[in-house]
Amino acid sequence: MAVNHVIKGLLALAVALSLTACKTEEPRKSPDTPREAAECVMESLKELDMDTLNACSDNFIRVHRNFFGLPVRREYRVFNELQQPGLFKTKACRWNQDFARKLVENLEWEILEVREEGNTAEIDLRISNLDMAEVMGNYMAALLEGMVESDGMGLGSLFREIRDLGYDKSSLLTIMDSPELPEFEAEVTVHVCQEDGWKLQLGEEFINAFMGNINAESCSEETRRRIEELERQYEEKVEAWAGNLEEKLTQ
Secondary structure, three states, X not given: OHHHHHHHHHHHHHHHHHOOXXXXXXXXXXXXXXXXXXXXXXXXXXXXXXXXXXXXXXXXXXXXXOOOOOEEEEEEOOOOHHHOOOOOOOHHHHHHHHHHHXXXXXXXXXXXXXXXXXXXXXXXXXXXXXXXXXXXXXHXXXXXXXXXXXXXXXXXXXXXXXXXXXXXXXXHHHHHXXXXXXXXXXXXXXXXXXOOOEEEOOOHHHHHHHOOOOOOOOOOHHHHHHHHXXXXXXXXXXHHHHHHHHHHHHO
16 A cells, blocks of 8 residues: 555664764774674764774765855764754754664674675674564554544544654654564675785675664564555545545535
């Protein structure tokens, strides 16, 4: 159903804009070995220490400048939005911080093997975290339930919830606190290069792993069936609403 794709797109946008942290600390010294670089990146992610993460990895991409050549925005691979210039910690920033903390709360890792050759190295990591694909599936189901139970077609409820997701993630955090959610685990290989110390390259597979498979296309079979049933109920509701509207217009 089209509404499913709309919800997925809006959720992806809202979450992408919020995967960030506001506070940074003094960066540690540059790693002396590939293993130290991997530990540095994982520990800085767990602690949401953005300065250290940026120093130990290729997280920083570029500076965007205005017409006069003045820097207006910095671009990062992960935790991007709130690493931007700003004088005040806004309400959105504080909520985003809460979400980022919750995102890495269950992050665990193990270095399986380090293969070093000259100025480069490959490292095999086992990473586990909360299954964010299942979290987002449960959240989508909650959105659909609200649309089914609300008056009219429920679109107003949907867009209010998506709007609030950018500023207040309390409902999403509640789902993330559920003890019944599964764990996601993956083994990934990362590349480390030596340039002013060893730096780990943040590839898509690694990013998806430490974020709990957040880019997955689907959730568990049980949650998927729940979503499909809610979509069916919503379709019936829209058809009934349209029928009632047509009847009123023809009276």
